[in-house]
Amino acid sequence: MKLSRLSAALGMSVLLAACATPWEVSDVNTIMEAPAPTAGSAFTKALFAEYKAETAQEAKNEYEWDHAAIFARKGLRAAAGEMVGPEEVNTTWYAPDSRVKELTDARARLIGYFGNGARERVPAAAAKAQAKFDCWMEEEAENDANSDCRAAFLKIEPELQVKPAMAPAAPRIVKTFVVYFDFNKATLTKDAQRVLKEVAAAQAEIKPTGIYVSGHTDTVGNSAYNDKLSNSRAKAVAAGLSKLGVGSKIDQKAFGMTKLAVPTKGNVKEGKNRRVEISFEK
Structure with a gap:
């Protein structure tokens, strides 16, 4: 100084x-x-x-x-x-x-x-x-x-204070399509093919972050058989979508007769239960 x-x-x-x-x-x-x-x-x-x-x-x-x-x-x-x-x-x-x-x-x-x-x-x-x-x-x-x-x-x-990170918004289902099947079948009908084309067009427009394909059956038959049948139906829909250019984001599941669209007793033929649901998540 x-x-x-x-x-x-x-x-x-x-x-x-x-x-x-x-x-x-x-x-x-x-x-x-x-x-x-x-x-x-x-x-x-x-x-x-x-x-x-x-x-x-x-x-x-x-x-x-x-x-x-x-x-x-x-x-x-x-x-x-x-x-x-x-x-x-x-x-x-x-x-x-x-x-x-x-x-x-x-x-x-x-x-x-x-x-x-x-x-x-x-x-x-x-x-x-x-x-x-x-x-x-x-x-x-x-x-x-x-x-x-x-x-x-x-x-x-x-x-x-360290602020807790905000959890990202949970994805939500924005659109669902339903493909129906004939009794005891896992092959795509003409109506099913039409629905798959609608799915492909909607996918290009909506651009979902995830696509879920879930197979279901009615209550005819035992659980083991219906599990396999619902899986075959889900695979048929996933393959059909893949041919239309929709397939890279598909999450495929099979629920057998555990998630009925129309509640029925056992061994009841119900067309609305023989289905595959295709859901868009975003």
């Missing part, structure tokens, strides 16, 4: 609070005159600005230059790219015993946010939260348990 600078600081200290030393006044003046840093991370640059603002508040509005100097020194360290941490509870400033737990818990949360990447993810908010926590500590030491800095810290705290 040049002698003229120190002399000026000494002169100013006479006019300011008696508890401020010339060195404290000099540190305050240094940060107030300092330009925005070019070195360091986005967090340390933002932290410099926040501590500079707290320094100005304490020196110019509160006339507490000794307290201002504490913020100034931390800000100057941040300007050099140092990862300065928040104040330890009851180390620099001492809060009443009744306030220690809230401060300790708040600091622990702040350190936790930093550990989860808040300084990298939201550097400006992280820097403001740290400076406001330090200011909160300072004001608690002055018996202000409901200070503006406490309110500011609590207000910005949610921005530091």
Whole structure:
């Protein structure tokens, strides 16, 4: 420091609070005159600005230059790219015993946010939260348990939290076609071929993200036989769609007689149950 600078600081200290030393006044003046840093991370640059603002508040509005100097020194360290941490509870400033737990818990949360990447993810908010926590500590030491800095810290705290990723919207069925089969058959009828052509045309227009083909039977026969029959029907429809250029996204399933379109008793021939459903998902 040049002698003229120190002399000026000494002169100013006479006019300011008696508890401020010339060195404290000099540190305050240094940060107030300092330009925005070019070195360091986005967090340390933002932290410099926040501590500079707290320094100005304490020196110019509160006339507490000794307290201002504490913020100034931390800000100057941040300007050099140092990862300065928040104040330890009851180390620099001492809060009443009744306030220690809230401060300790708040600091622990702040350190936790930093550990989860808040300084990298939201550097400006992280820097403001740290400076406001330090200011909160300072004001608690002055018996202000409901200070503006406490309110500011609590207000910005949610921005530091890792927000849960939103689950993607669940796909939904947007269109369904039904192909019917003759009794005990898995061959495509003329009507079935017509429906498959409608499916191909709709697929080109709708562009579904998924196509489901599910085979079904009526209740005639035993379960094992109907499982095989419903699978054969699903395969026949999938093959027919493939010939029409629809096939790369087909998910094929067979349900036998377990999902009836028309509820019936056993061994009942019901044409609407002998079917394959083709569903578009998007």
